[in-house]
Amino acid sequence: MQLIRGLHNLVQISSASVVTIGAFDGLHLGHQAILNRVKQLAEAANAVPTVVLFEPQPSEYFAPDQAPARLSRFRDKVELLMSYGIQRIVCLRFNQQIQNMTPVEFVSRVLVEGLKTQHLIVGDDFRFGANREGDFALLQQLAPQSGFIVEDTPTTEVHGERVSSTRIRELLLSGDCAQAKQLLSRDFSIQGHVGKGRQLGRTIGVPTANVALRRRRSPLHGVFAVRVLVAGEWHQGVANIGVKPTVGAEPIPSLEAHLFNFDQDIYGQAITVVFLTKLRDEQAFSSFAELQQQIARDQQAARDYFVNEFKVIE
Incomplete structure (x- = not known):
């Protein structure tokens, strides 16, 4: 090429x-x-x-x-x-x-x-x-x-509608990952290198891989069940993409993904995050403790999704 x-x-x-x-x-x-x-x-x-x-x-x-x-x-x-x-x-x-x-x-x-x-x-x-x-x-x-x-x-x-990038943006913004996948012929994903964030997740036992989006705005926002490709291996997890309003809103959106049953140092590594289904919108919580409780619910919702709806392709 x-x-x-x-x-x-x-x-x-x-x-x-x-x-x-x-x-x-x-x-x-x-x-x-x-x-x-x-x-x-x-x-x-x-x-x-x-x-x-x-x-x-x-x-x-x-x-x-x-x-x-x-x-x-x-x-x-x-x-x-x-x-x-x-x-x-x-x-x-x-x-x-x-x-x-x-x-x-x-x-x-x-x-x-x-x-x-x-x-x-x-x-x-x-x-x-x-x-x-x-x-x-x-x-x-x-x-x-x-x-x-x-x-x-x-x-x-x-389905009688013209396929366009605009239509896919609308679907992703509304959280319809399945329909976006149809128009793309693949799951929507974001690639990037893992960097160091505030490391707040580690303090509550939920370490995350932080990826700078390097774009002015993100085509999707919220909390998602995801698959993450790390060093050639797929892992299930949950990801947030947005400005993290509870811990101090950031000027541009970022992506952080928590991988289930994963404990490796991957700083600097390239990963691919595949968005499968939206769990909820990003929201501000009144306290860090309330956020921590919601994170636990998000993890369970993602695990339930994988059990009920999705089989990992090895």
């Missing part, structure tokens, strides 16, 4: 590409259908299946405080795109240069000269170039003279 960062590094590309462009946040079923089409066309044309991403995402560049919560970080996207057979990922920094590029210049410099595009697949609502003046109709006009074919993406529906 080839990862190319920045406009100036497009000179590294010497082979023809079949290209799609987008945020690909979450890599859901709709995205997967697009990637399958990209791979199919690339194989037929002896070209490289290529995905173009922007960092930051345009919505984050223009309105960072209002941008939607990310379902997947850049690193997560790269790993997922590789797993779906994409051989080239181009990450363009969304900055003033990209913002001010005219649609014609974008087609010429990025699609033709840079990517050597043979086939381009984008949504019919795709907008690009300065002031978002470029659209699918313009691409249809420019494509023949530029030497590539453009087609719009198929619509993927589940």
Whole structure:
């Protein structure tokens, strides 16, 4: 797999590409259908299946405080795109240069000269170039003279509703992990490295693995039954994701997971937390003792879930 960062590094590309462009946040079923089409066309044309991403995402560049919560970080996207057979990922920094590029210049410099595009697949609502003046109709006009074919993406529906990152965010925020799983074709998960928190859990016999989310906002909040992957082994547990209002609200959300029957030092290790079902919303308690009692109830609720609803896959 080839990862190319920045406009100036497009000179590294010497082979023809079949290209799609987008945020690909979450890599859901709709995205997967697009990637399958990209791979199919690339194989037929002896070209490289290529995905173009922007960092930051345009919505984050223009309105960072209002941008939607990310379902997947850049690193997560790269790993997922590789797993779906994409051989080239181009990450363009969304900055003033990209913002001010005219649609014609974008087609010429990025699609033709840079990517050597043979086939381009984008949504019919795709907008690009300065002031978002470029659209699918313009691409249809420019494509023949530029030497590539453009087609719009198929619509993927589940239960009569369009699959989208927005829909998945709504489901996660409401705690519907099962429906989100359907649209993602996998359980929603968060990866990160374990760091040292306040270590309050240890004082009450409930040590937690603390993971900094490294994002402005989280796509889900509350207490969940989870599976956690540590050093290649799966463990059951319970996790809280939020600002921990009882022990002093934090400015940005964090994730802490308690693993059942687990007593190892995993500081600095990468873990994956898989969210299975929501147990309750995060809430402020009047005392630490009251919080401690609720934690015990959360643990029991999670254990009951695993006994009644879930079998661990070894």
